[in-house]
Every structure is written in structure tokens, then in C-alpha cells.
Amino acid sequence: MLTIELFPAKFGDAILLTYGPPGKESHVLVDAGLKGVGKTVAKRLAQRGVFIDLFVVTHVDIDHIGGAVSLLNTPSFTDRLGAVWFNGFKHLDQFSDLLGPIDGERLTSRLVELDVPWNVGWPWNDGSAADHVGGPVVARTKPVKMPLPGTASALLLSPTPQKLANLLPEWEKVVKAAGLELGVTGRHEPKPAPEPGNDMLGGPTLKELAAADTDDDTAPANGSSIAFVFEVKDGGRRKRVLLGGDAHPQVLVDGLRQVAKNGAKYAVDACKLPHHGSRANVTTALVQLLDCPQWLVSTNGSQFSHPNAEALARCVVHGSPGATLVFNYESTIVQQFLADHPPHASGYTAVLPAAGEEGIVVTL
Numbered sequence: 001m002l003t004i005e006l007f008p009a010k011f012g013d014a015i016l017l018t019y020g021p022p023g024k025e026s027h028v029l030v031d032a033g034l035k036g037v038g039k040t041v042a043k044r045l046a047q048r049g050v051f052i053d054l055f056v057v058t059h060v061d062i063d064h065i066g067g068a069v070s071l072l073n074t075p076s077f078t079d080r081l082g083a084v085w086f087n088g089f090k091h092l093d094q095f096s097d098l099l100g101p102i103d104g105e106r107l108t109s110r111l112v113e114l115d116v117p118w119n120v121g122w123p124w125n126d127g128s129a130a131d132h133v134g135g136p137v138v139a140r141t142k143p144v145k146m147p148l149p150g151t152a153s154a155l156l157l158s159p160t161p162q163k164l165a166n167l168l169p170e171w172e173k174v175v176k177a178a179g180l181e182l183g184v185t186g187r188h189e190p191k192p193a194p195e196p197g198n199d200m201l202g203g204p205t206l207k208e209l210a211a212a213d214t215d216d217d218t219a220p221a222n223g224s225s226i227a228f229v230f231e232v233k234d235g236g237r238r239k240r241v242l243l244g245g246d247a248h249p250q251v252l253v254d255g256l257r258q259v260a261k262n263g264a265k266y267a268v269d270a271c272k273l274p275h276h277g278s279r280a281n282v283t284t285a286l287v288q289l290l291d292c293p294q295w296l297v298s299t300n301g302s303q304f305s306h307p308n309a310e311a312l313a314r315c316v317v318h319g320s321p322g323a324t325l326v327f328n329y330e331s332t333i334v335q336q337f338l339a340d341h342p343p344h345a346s347g348y349t350a351v352l353p354a355a356g357e358e359g360i361v362v363t364l
């Protein structure tokens, strides 16, 4: 009924949702990872003849948008693309009087060239809803429900108008860093992750890790991330996945509190941890709000050494008992966590790619 494929997107995200009756499936693609990842994703989709009903580009960081430009320049992909959600400069500009840099980055240019339906259904501030280019994908005062193809919907939790406005002064810097400005070829190769410590004897317990006092993410680009609850209904059955993007934790918490009934937990069948399982985004408050049996982690651990042990510990200690941690890479960071806190003895289950493989598919 619903599968979630976490493509091997290096330290980024490229996530394919497939749902609906056999032979009539709909597909939503969320992000396209780093630059080289776009080609891999395009190839896999073309091999399967997949039509992407909606391509969501959550935000302008290189590990989400880097592959999007090459995808949108690949005819096998664009010929089979229904619509795009992406907040470009003109969408951010809706929430600020600041005079920002020109809207000259590649993704926007390409979307205009392709004339693909863009943010359709989302209103502009003046209430207008143009046919072909809609307003910002934003949760103005509360989570917004938007229909998706088939019997699905998206409940948008992030970004808020303030988080979009916060990115505006940083826009030029961020799009340059992501290699999106015309003539700019992209950021340097990621630094290798630091070697995890070998001697963890007497290291912190899961409870201690979960309780660690860590700062929340304040990066403006992450705060601008689209994050939503994907929901699909089939007869009496309902499946929900929280796709956390790189969203700020308090925005997700505030949104979920508004939709959780009478202070109860909000039930999802899986949650793609925000910001690749960073301790700055996976907070105890967020984990405690969710009734969630599966936590999904998308990263190979390079560049930012994600996921953080504190984040995984919070899922195990404060999440639903006996939950499963699903990883799309068996990185040294993941191996170290599993060695320090063996799954069954520590009250959780781990799911990893098959030996020698990268990427994973979760069926709900």
C-alpha cells in the first residue's frame, strides 16, 4: 500500500514514496540528494518507468537540492514529472520587506523553462492562486492539509512564514554554497567523518545520551525546510509518514501539538528523522509527541557525522517502546552505535541495508 525508499543520497535525502493500488501507483519524490545523486536517482526511476506525480524540494541546502538541478535537466525525468513544490526566492520574498539578491539560481530558472506546475494550490499573500505558479509552501498559522494524487494528502508542518523570512538575508550565500547560482560549480567535496572513538568502555548509557543537554538547530536554511505528514487512505486503512526534512524541532513540535488530539500523541507509522538524525533537531519533546514504531535515518555519516547517538537514544528511550531504527547506510557511526548499544538488549530493533548494499525500502 505504501513503500518508502531511502535512496543512497550520501549525507543527504532522496526519498521515494510509492502508494496506491497495484498498477495504478502514485509517486512522490522528496529531495534529490547531492549533485551526483540526481543521476543515480534518474537512472533508477527511468529503469522502473516511474512517473513522479510530485517532486518536493524541501530547501536549498546542497544535500537536498544538489541533485535536483541535474534531475530537472534529465529528459527521462522531466518527461515523467507532474508537479513541483519548492520555495524559491519569490516565495521567501512574500514575508519580508528586505530587498534581496536577484532570483537567479538554477533551479528556479529551470522550473520556469520547463513550465512545470510549481507550488500549484498554494495561495500567494494577496490570496491569488495562479494556475501554474502558486505561492509559498508554508504553514501560515497552523498545519495546512493539501491533497495529493490518489487518496493521499500532505499535512504541512514546516516552514512557518518567519522561518522563510529568516532565510531571505542568507539566500545568496546559501544558493552559492549549494552551487545553484549560474556559473558556480558547487561546493567542495565533503570532509570525511571523524573516526568514532574505539574505546567506549564505560561510555554513556542510552538514558544518559538521551538526556544530554543539546542546542536546537538555528540554521536559517534548515528552518526553511518543507516538512509534512504524508497520509494515504485505502478503504478503512490509513498510513502516515512524517517527512521531517531538515526542519527545526520546535516548529515540528508546535505543529504536531496543534493536530494531536487533546494532548495525546500524534500517531504516525514512520518518521524520517529531521536533519539526518541530528541531536539539534531530534529533541525529546519531538520524539515524545509521536506514537511512532519506525524511525528512518537517511545519511552515510559523511560531512556532519550524522546520525548523532543522542538523537537515536532519544528515539529508543522516549519514543514508543520496542521501536525500530531503519538506516539507509551501514556507516561506521551506525556500526558504533549498534556495538555500544546492542539492539535487542537495549529495547529496539535495527534494520540495515543488505550486506554490501546502500539504500533501503520500508513497506508499510
Ligand SMILES: [Zn+2]
Pocket: 011, 012, 013, 061, 063, 064, 246, 275, 276
Ligand atoms: Zn540535510
